[in-house]
Amino acid sequence: MSRVTLKDVAAKAGVSYQTVSKVLNGQMQVAEETEARIWQTITDLDYRPNVSARNLRTQASNLLGHALPGDAAQAYHPILVQFMISVANAAEQQGYHLLSFVTGNNDFYDHQAYDQLYARNQVAGFILSNTTQNDPRIPYLLERVIPFCSFGRANDAWDFCWVDVDGQHGIELAASHLLDLGHQRIGFITWPEGSQTGWYREQGYLLTLQAAGVAVDPQWITRGNNSAQVGARAMSQLLALPAAARPTAVICVSDLMAIGAMNAIAAAGLNVGQDIAVTGFDDIPMVEYLHTPLTSVRQPIQEIGHYVVDLVIRQIRGLPIEQKGVLFKPELVIRASSHT
Amino acid sequence: MSRVTLKDVAAKAGVSYQTVSKVLNGQMQVAEETEARIWQTITDLDYRPNVSARNLRTQASNLLGHALPGDAAQAYHPILVQFMISVANAAEQQGYHLLSFVTGNNDFYDHQAYDQLYARNQVAGFILSNTTQNDPRIPYLLERVIPFCSFGRANDAWDFCWVDVDGQHGIELAASHLLDLGHQRIGFITWPEGSQTGWYREQGYLLTLQAAGVAVDPQWITRGNNSAQVGARAMSQLLALPAAARPTAVICVSDLMAIGAMNAIAAAGLNVGQDIAVTGFDDIPMVEYLHTPLTSVRQPIQEIGHYVVDLVIRQIRGLPIEQKGVLFKPELVIRASSHT
DNA sequence: ATAGTCTAAGCGAACGTTCGCCCGAACGTT
DNA sequence: AACGTTCGGGCGAACGTTCGCTTAGACTAT
Numbered sequence: 001m002s003r004v005t006l007k008d009v010a011a012k013a014g015v016s017y018q019t020v021s022k023v024l025n026g027q028m029q030v031a032e033e034t035e036a037r038i039w040q041t042i043t044d045l046d047y048r049p050n051v052s053a054r055n056l057r058t059q060a061s062n063l064l065g066h067a068l069p070g071d072a073a074q075a076y077h078p079i080l081v082q083f084m085i086s087v088a089n090a091a092e093q094q095g096y097h098l099l100s101f102v103t104g105n106n107d108f109y110d111h112q113a114y115d116q117l118y119a120r121n122q123v124a125g126f127i128l129s130n131t132t133q134n135d136p137r138i139p140y141l142l143e144r145v146i147p148f149c150s151f152g153r154a155n156d157a158w159d160f161c162w163v164d165v166d167g168q169h170g171i172e173l174a175a176s177h178l179l180d181l182g183h184q185r186i187g188f189i190t191w192p193e194g195s196q197t198g199w200y201r202e203q204g205y206l207l208t209l210q211a212a213g214v215a216v217d218p219q220w221i222t223r224g225n226n227s228a229q230v231g232a233r234a235m236s237q238l239l240a241l242p243a244a245a246r247p248t249a250v251i252c253v254s255d256l257m258a259i260g261a262m263n264a265i266a267a268a269g270l271n272v273g274q275d276i277a278v279t280g281f282d283d284i285p286m287v288e289y290l291h292t293p294l295t296s297v298r299q300p301i302q303e304i305g306h307y308v309v310d311l312v313i314r315q316i317r318g319l320p321i322e323q324k325g326v327l328f329k330p331e332l333v334i335r336a337s338s339h340t
Numbered sequence: 341m342s343r344v345t346l347k348d349v350a351a352k353a354g355v356s357y358q359t360v361s362k363v364l365n366g367q368m369q370v371a372e373e374t375e376a377r378i379w380q381t382i383t384d385l386d387y388r389p390n391v392s393a394r395n396l397r398t399q400a401s402n403l404l405g406h407a408l409p410g411d412a413a414q415a416y417h418p419i420l421v422q423f424m425i426s427v428a429n430a431a432e433q434q435g436y437h438l439l440s441f442v443t444g445n446n447d448f449y450d451h452q453a454y455d456q457l458y459a460r461n462q463v464a465g466f467i468l469s470n471t472t473q474n475d476p477r478i479p480y481l482l483e484r485v486i487p488f489c490s491f492g493r494a495n496d497a498w499d500f501c502w503v504d505v506d507g508q509h510g511i512e513l514a515a516s517h518l519l520d521l522g523h524q525r526i527g528f529i530t531w532p533e534g535s536q537t538g539w540y541r542e543q544g545y546l547l548t549l550q551a552a553g554v555a556v557d558p559q560w561i562t563r564g565n566n567s568a569q570v571g572a573r574a575m576s577q578l579l580a581l582p583a584a585a586r587p588t589a590v591i592c593v594s595d596l597m598a599i600g601a602m603n604a605i606a607a608a609g610l611n612v613g614q615d616i617a618v619t620g621f622d623d624i625p626m627v628e629y630l631h632t633p634l635t636s637v638r639q640p641i642q643e644i645g646h647y648v649v650d651l652v653i654r655q656i657r658g659l660p661i662e663q664k665g666v667l668f669k670p671e672l673v674i675r676a677s678s679h680t
Numbered sequence: 681a682t683a684g685t686c687t688a689a690g691c692g693a694a695c696g697t698t699c700g701c702c703c704g705a706a707c708g709t710t
Numbered sequence: 711a712a713c714g715t716t717c718g719g720g721c722g723a724a725c726g727t728t729c730g731c732t733t734a735g736a737c738t739a740t
Contacts, residue, residue: 018721358692
């Protein structure tokens with residue numbers, strides 16, 4: 001436990017403890033000489049302010065809450081750790097820390113846990129990830145005027161802070177790249193309808209092909225949950241199409257699905273990159289070293305984390321916010337899976 | 341901010357606020373009737389105790405610190421998220437929360453951040469992951485009598501709390517399985533020397549082969565960092581051995597390396613599972629759906645997380661600890677990569 | 681009837697800060 | 711010489727709890 005307090009420092013420096021507090025908080029009403037002496041005493045005694053006392057007095061908290069998916073099995077969100085790291089880094093630069101919690105009863109979007117943490121003054125605000133369309137957390141937090149920022153968009157009608165990656169642009173990059181390579185029949189493996197993220201990416205796919213004068217065959221679009229298994233099944237369906245309709249390239253909305261698709265291609269005796277081009281999304285560390293290295297869309301996760309934190313803290317501190325929603329442009333990392 | 345306090349509840353219930361506190365903390369000196377009335381008032385007003393005030397008064401904290409690797413690039417620790425989830429779950433069952441922090445200056449084992457958090461009374465103890473041999477954090481924390489528990493062992497001479505997976509046993513399972521299938525020349529792709537985790541796993545490899553009467557050729561053992569790239573390179577080296585010495589099966593100490601090895605096998609025109617058997621370690625969600633599904637050793641990460649939390653909290657609360665170090669047995673999940 | 685025990689609840693204090701207000705001294709202005 | 715201003719620093723109070731001690735009243739035992 002932190003033994004040395006303000007009073008100890010004050011006693012040794014020969015001032016009142018409130019004066020020490022002033023020095024710590026930079027309220028410049030202290031003579032330079034005195035201030036220097038106090039600082040010296042602080043380092044001499046290795047004094048550290050007590051967080052609870054400070055938070056109690058200021059009615060604040062230096063913690064930002066971030067929910068983890070409560071069920072470990074469904075937890076395969078490949079860039080979650082990277083996101084958390086960038087968030088933690090950014091938060092710490094501003095004197096905040098990250099509180100990771102799981103929501104009860106396997107219900108990731110349960111607002112109880114959010115309510116609890118905020119009402120008890122444990123956290124000053126929240127960072128949301130895995131945001132979905134109609135995400136119930138958002139109206140809940142908005143209504144209570146609880147500071148938060150989401151990684152990911154939700155309903156357009158809701159006026160809240162978010163940062164997202166421009167998935168439409170990411171898929172545009174992939175699609176343009178494939179068109180440039182001469183592909184005309186391009187498949188699209190995506191999530192079930194209703195996914196907002198999926199919708200944006202699909203727009204990128206549809207609009208780019210349309211702009212290139214390619215008529216999209218509805219059979220080219222296959223949907224399923226985010227798993228390699230679904231990717232493989234979807235790819236098999238595409239391969240089963242008659243030769244005239246069969247895609248020569250496939251865009252996947254996640255690396256996981258792309259890996260499954262590549263499996264299915266190999267299982268069918270075809271070569272990824274030569275017979276069929278494949279692109280993924282996320283650029284998880286492993287895809288660089290797959291049998292055929294995977295072309296993938298990389299999100300600027302570092303910047304996103306920093307911006308998310310900035311937006312929450314601005315709300316907490318009551319600072320002005322220029323733009324409530326911000327899109328970051330991803331980049332396309334081209335590898336052999338789309339290059340021959 | 342939490343508007344309603346003990347005094348508000350007390351006023352409405354017609355008692356002193358200290359009495360309300362007694363009810364909250366179950367100090368049974370309150371008449372049943374009064375207690376019921378107070379509980380009713382608490383729910384009526386939706387009262388939540390202020391965490392900072394409580395922590396200040398009790399000189400405690402309800403937070404457990406856990407360091408994330410500060411550098412996102414090296415952060416590909418596939419089961420880290422699952423570990424965190426199990427830890428957060430277990431902690432919350434005991435009224436604690438998880439504070440995730442990054443250590444400064446890309447030095448994961450920097451003790452400054454630990455010191456800072458503990459001295460400021462921000463956390464009550466720590467959970468260590470990515471523990472290494474000679475891990476400087478351990479003597480540091482021990483010396484200051486800061487409660488902590490490590491996921492992973494370190495120096496045998498150090499007397500501290502840890503929970504680990506029995507890697508030796510895990511590799512024994514893999515090796516026995518391969519021996520049962522008739523393999524005699526079994527390669528081993530592992531981390532550089534000096535890794536304690538690697539050493540245990542290597543023991544499992546060496547002892548199992550030895551017990552089966554197989555003389556291990558030193559050339560079968562290849563080392564490198566934990567990446568698919570290194571796995572591929574190591575596998576290429578093994579494949580380049582003269583036919584009489586070339587392994588017919590390979591045990592990898594991580595799935596990532598196993599994936600790299602499978603790449604190299606495919607690139608050499610051979611078939612995983614038929615020409616060469618491969619096993620991994622971690623059983624990350626994806627390996628089930630690779631081109632050839634990967635046989636892998638699965639760690640009971642849920643139990644590990646719960647036990648780690650239990651050990652820290654016992655230290656914090658001064659409860660007895662029966663056993664300072666605990667090993668959990670992993671299981672082998674057999675798939676096609678070692679099965680035909 | 682008196683002393684002793686028990687129960688329910690109240691009260692003051694403290695945890696370590698920060699905040700706002702006050703005050704004395706020194707200085708400059710008219 | 712009287713007055714306003716600034717500067718450096720002190721002081722009391724408060725944030726919302728928990729803890730230990732005290733006490734009024736009721737009950738029991740002698």
